[in-house]
Amino acid sequence: MEWLAPAKINLALHVTGQRADGYHLLDMLVVFACDGDRIIVSPADHDSFTVSGRFAAAVPTDERNLVIRARDALRAQAPGTATPVAIHLEKNLPIAAGIGGGSSDAAATMLALNAYWQLGLSFDTLLAIGLTLGADLPMCLHGAARGTPVLARGIGEDLSHVDALPALSMLLVNDGTPLATPDVFRTLNKRDNPALEPPRLDSTDALFRYLANTRNDLLPAALTIAPHIADVLALLRDIGADHAQMSGSGATCFALFRDPQAARQAAEKLAAQKPDWFIAATMTIASDKR
Numbered sequence: 001m002e003w004l005a006p007a008k009i010n011l012a013l014h015v016t017g018q019r020a021d022g023y024h025l026l027d028m029l030v031v032f033a034c035d036g037d038r039i040i041v042s043p044a045d046h047d048s049f050t051v052s053g054r055f056a057a058a059v060p061t062d063e064r065n066l067v068i069r070a071r072d073a074l075r076a077q078a079p080g081t082a083t084p085v086a087i088h089l090e091k092n093l094p095i096a097a098g099i100g101g102g103s104s105d106a107a108a109t110m111l112a113l114n115a116y117w118q119l120g121l122s123f124d125t126l127l128a129i130g131l132t133l134g135a136d137l138p139m140c141l142h143g144a145a146r147g148t149p150v151l152a153r154g155i156g157e158d159l160s161h162v163d164a165l166p167a168l169s170m171l172l173v174n175d176g177t178p179l180a181t182p183d184v185f186r187t188l189n190k191r192d193n194p195a196l197e198p199p200r201l202d203s204t205d206a207l208f209r210y211l212a213n214t215r216n217d218l219l220p221a222a223l224t225i226a227p228h229i230a231d232v233l234a235l236l237r238d239i240g241a242d243h244a245q246m247s248g249s250g251a252t253c254f255a256l257f258r259d260p261q262a263a264r265q266a267a268e269k270l271a272a273q274k275p276d277w278f279i280a281a282t283m284t285i286a287s288d289k290r
C-alpha cells in the first residue's frame with residue numbers, strides 16, 4: 001500500500017495573534033504539490049521502519065520520527081487488531097524546510113494504516129489525532145487524502161475549502177539550510193498582523209493580483225536567522241517568476257509561473273547555477289470545483 005505525502009506550500013501565511021499557550025493564530029492559504037515523499041506499508045512479522053531517498057540520511061529513524069509517532073498513535077486506537085507492519089519512507093523533500101515534510105509523512109502514514117488495519121476511523125477522528133502530533137497535521141491529512149487547496153486558520157486546525165484555484169506551475173527551491181520552526185516563531189516581533197482576505201479567484205490574473213497583496217509574516221523572522229533567503233527570493237524573481245515567496249517557516253521558497261514551459265526552463269537554468277540546491281519543478285493540485 002503506497003501513499004504520496006505531498007509537499008505542502010503556504011501560498012500566504014498571516015500571523016494574526018497568539019494563544020495563551022504560546023501557539024500562534026494563523027491565516028493561511030495552502031496548496032499541495034503533485035510530488036513529495038512516499039510512504040509504503042507492507043505486512044511483516046515485526047514492526048520495522050526504513051528510509052531511502054535523497055534526504056534519507058537527515059531523518060531520525062526512531063520514535064523522534066513523526067512516521068513512528070503516527071503509527072503508534074493509530075495503533076493505540078485498536079491495539080488488538082493492529083498487527084506488525086513494515087513502513088518505508090522515501091524521503092524526497094528537504095528536512096526542516098517549511099514544506100511540511102514530517103507532517104505530510106505522518107499524515108500519509110495515518111491514512112495508510114487506517115486502511116491497512118481496517119480501523120474505520122472517521123476523517124474527523126484522524127484530524128483530532130493528527131493535531132496531537134503537530135499543528136500542520138490537519139492540513140497535511142487533507143493534503144494526503146484529497147490534495148485540494150485549503151484555507152487554514154486557528155493554529156492550523158480550522159480548515160475550509162477554496163473554490164476555483166487552478167493548478168499552478170511551481171518551482172520549489174531550498175539551498176540546504178535547515179530552519180527549525182520553533183526558532184522562527186520565537187524570533188517573531190509582530191504577532192498582530194492584518195488577517196488574510198478570503199480569495200475570490202475568477203481568473204489567473206485575479207489570483208496573481210490577490211497573491212501580490214498577501215504576505216508570509218514569518219519571513220522577517222526567518223530572514224533574521226537566515227538572511228540569504230532574501231537572495232533566493234531575488235534569484236527567483238530574476239529568472240522570471242510571476243510570484244515568489246517563502247513557504248511556512250522556511251527556508252524553502254516557491255516561485256509561480258503563468259507558463260509551465262517557463263517554469264521548466266527556469267528550473268533547468270537554476271539547477272545549472274546551483275547544482276547542490278533542491279530545485280523541483282512541480283504542479284499544484286487544483287480546487288475540485290473548476
Ligand SMILES: C[C@](O)(CO)[C@H](O)COP(=O)(O)OP(=O)(O)OC[C@H]1O[C@@H](n2ccc(N)nc2=O)[C@H](O)[C@@H]1O
Pocket residue numbers: 010013022023024025026028098100103133134135136137154155156181182185248249
Ligand atoms: C509554520 C507552519 O508550517 C505553517 O504551515 C506550521 O504552523 C508549523 O506546524 P508544525 O511544524 O506542525 O508545528 P508544531 O510541531 O505543532 O509546532 C512547532 C512549534 O512551532 C510553534 N508554532 C507552531 C504552530 C503555530 N500555529 N504556532 C506556533 O507558535 C510552536 O513554538 C511549536 O512549539
Ligand SMILES: Nc1ncnc2c1ncn2[C@@H]1O[C@H](COP(=O)(O)OP(=O)(O)OP(=O)(O)O)[C@@H](O)[C@H]1O
Pocket residue numbers: 058059060064065066067094095096097098099100101102103105106136179181248249250
Ligand atoms: N518524517 C520526517 N521527515 C522530516 N523530518 C522529520 C520527520 N520526522 C521527524 N522529523 C524531524 O522534524 C523536524 C522538522 O522537520 P520537517 O521537515 O517536518 O519540518 P518542516 O518542513 O519545517 O515542517 P513544517 O512545514 O510542517 O513546519 C526535523 O528536525 C526532523 O528531524
